[in-house]
Amino acid sequence: MLTFPAHDYSAATGFGTNTLDRLSERREDAAFIASLRADTAARAILFVGELIVVGEGAQVIHPKGLVDALGGQWDEAVLLGVDGTGPLFAATVEPFGEDAPFTLENLRPLAVEGAGGVPVPRDVLGAVAQARGVLGWHMRHQFCSNCGAPTVMAQAGMRRDCPSCGAHHFPRTDPVVIMLAVNGDKCLLGRQTRFVNGVYSCLAGFMEPGETVEAAVRREIWEEAGVQTSRVSYHASQPWPFPSSLMIGCFAQATSTDIDPRDAELEDVRWFDRADIAPMLDQTHPIYAAPPPVAIAHHLLRAYSVHGAPVVLADAPTPVSA
Secondary structure (H helix, E strand, O other): OOOOOOOOHHHHOOOOOOOOEOOHHHOOOHHHHHHHHHOOOOEEEEEEOOEEEEEOOOEOOEEHHHHHHOOOOHHHOEEEEEOOOOEEEEEEOOOOOOOOOOEEEOHHHHHHHOEOOEOOOHHHHHHHHHHHHHHHHHHHOOEOOOOOOEOEEEHHHOEEEOOOOOOEEOOOOEEEEEEEEEEOOEEEEEEOOOOOOOEOEOEEEEOOOOOOHHHHHHHHHHHHHOOOEEEEEEEEEEEEOOOOEEEEEEEEEEOOOOOOOOOOOOOEEEEEEHHHHHHHHOOOOOOOEOOOOOOHHHHHHHHHHHHOOHHHHOOOOOOOOO
């Protein structure tokens, strides 16, 4: 199993802790993978479409017997890795009757609220994100993007091969920058129309081809708020399985303050005083609120609330000339 040091800020985010040994060096060993599928200690995280199967007590990892009872197909299950209990897989099952001792849950509210008031353990959510991301990729990549022929699973589920043209296809992760622009004791937040009333969050957007992380941060802030920024510093990252993104959390030093959005993506963008952030995070502000701890935006805002502008003004090494 992998271990995480105490100073790993990414591990504090929802979905940010995954201690599985992924055994990537043994995915081509068919006999070994078959033995893991047959292991009586094998378990699986199960989905019906995009909904996760949840048992009593917010249980999302199910033993082999229950997986078999729900019709789980081990030959098509994706190996996520192994831990001290045994191998862990991800699999899809067919819808089951209402009398089954399970529920189907949307992963986003499940990660925030748990099930029936019981939270899903934080060290389990990382494997859940891995499972949802790779199963979603399999559902969307049944055919070869090169020649259009049907593809087949390979490498214990971490690749799809095309028998027609020989192409190999691998799961993808889409990089997204999410950033807090800071100007002294003020920070820049925005809200989308789908947000709960009063909730504001960090700006974010997908990286584009040929872009550095820093360039993407500056571009997104410029497009969504019309604010110019200079220094960009990395803080933490977070797997975000909706469907399969990596949120790259950064701070940016704002060099202008006038808000003049170049696009219409956000319902509102405004500057907030640093003193407002802690009560927004703790849900005690009389008007505004911020995202919950499962989201990396919460952790960016918490770091700024505690440390202030130095989170982006720390000394950086001199760039090395090419």
